[in-house]
């Protein structure tokens with residue numbers, strides 16, 4: 001599969017379809033759901049009704065051999081609004097967790113359950129971070145113990161910052177199964193959110209992405225069947241045995257997975273940056289100060305030009321990394337992390353500059369760039385902070401195990 005800048009017929013149709021939904025359904029509702037700070041179920045339902053949300057569409061997009069479809073969808077939906085976009089795409093984290101670690105049987109059973117049905121859509125949550133284990137995932141404390149007598153796993157601990165926490169039906173939970181092995185002694189489980197012993201904390205009041213639910217989730221001796229272990233017990237036992245012998249294969253596989261998922265997150269940031277840029281560009285053509293449209297000042301027009309360059313550069317990095325991931329090529333220079341780092345920074349910078357171009361009104365909630373700026377900031381933080389991306393890239397380009 002060669003890399004091409006040209007979108008296929010299907011990719012163009014997807015782009016137009018998603019764009020129309022973003023423009024006609026998401027955008028008009030963006031301000032309301034940001035203010036309400038609630039999960040926008042009617043919009044998720046609307047997306048499910050037209051086939052834009054659900055197991056089938058996500059599975060189809062993931063099969064695109066060029067890897068471009070998923071980022072295209074993300075960019076368009078997040079161009080509409082990031083909070084609602086995350087409510088629609090956040091389930092993808094749980095689905096990807098199941099798809100990457102689960103057996104075929106587990107994938108077919110649980111991924112559809114993450115999305116629910118057209119009539120009754122559901123959302124899923126991915127529980128990795130903890131209060132003391134955000135960037136440092138090796139410091140995870142949530143424990144899963146195997147009860148041989150009942151063939152059950154017993155999970156205890158606190159997960160932090162779960163997207164869709166409190167509203168998800170299915171949770172993918174990462175837990176320590178062998179504390180002596182550090183991050184190589186972890187495993188993933190898929191559980192029903194309603195299982196006894198699981199309690200969601202309060203929905204967090206956030207700076208941005210306010211339509212998307214975020215909450216801690218507490219696990220108090222939660223008993224789940226042996227079949228909840230993603231990949232199964234034999235695979236886990238083999239992995240742990242290899243780790244005890246000093247092999248590092250597990251960690252490398254996890255890094256490779258991150259490299260493949262980060263471009264998708266970068267695409268979301270590109271969508272936000274593009275939306276802010278378009279808004280600022282139109283505003284600059286219309287706003288008259290000192291008897292001329294502000295775009296006639298080079299300070300403004302050159303800034304808009306720079307924004308266009310940065311956004312296109314970010315998208316190109318996203319497209320390259322998505323293609324490398326889909327074609328299973330090694331990302332020797334951490335190209336996935338590069339794309340997410342660049343796109344996140346671009347989104348924060350471009351949305352802040354958009355406020356500057358709008359002046360006072362840009363700082364109010366009457367205009368969308370203020371919301372876009374709040375939404376953009378998370379792209380420097382989740383799915384690996386800016387500094388963690390830099391660390392990953394520095395390690396990749398130097399070949400050194402830098403601290």
Ligand SMILES: Cc1cc2nc3c(=O)[nH]c(=O)nc-3n(C[C@H](O)[C@H](O)[C@H](O)COP(=O)(O)OP(=O)(O)OC[C@H]3O[C@@H](n4cnc5c(N)ncnc54)[C@H](O)[C@@H]3O)c2cc1C
Pocket residue numbers: 093125126127128129131133134135136160161162163164206209214378381382383384385386387388391403
């Ligand atoms: C809205 C939102 C949604 C989220 N959704 C999810 C989710 O669905 N599932 C999930 O598991 N997690 C989720 N997270 C958690 C997110 O991934 C973490 O917040 C993130 O990984 C950072 O961890 P932390 O907050 O503990 O920061 P810390 O790890 O405490 O980092 C604090 C600061 O120190 C810096 N730092 C840390 N180590 C180094 C180093 N070695 N070198 C240089 N700088 C360093 C960091 O870059 C950061 O600036 C979400 C978070 C938010 C805010």
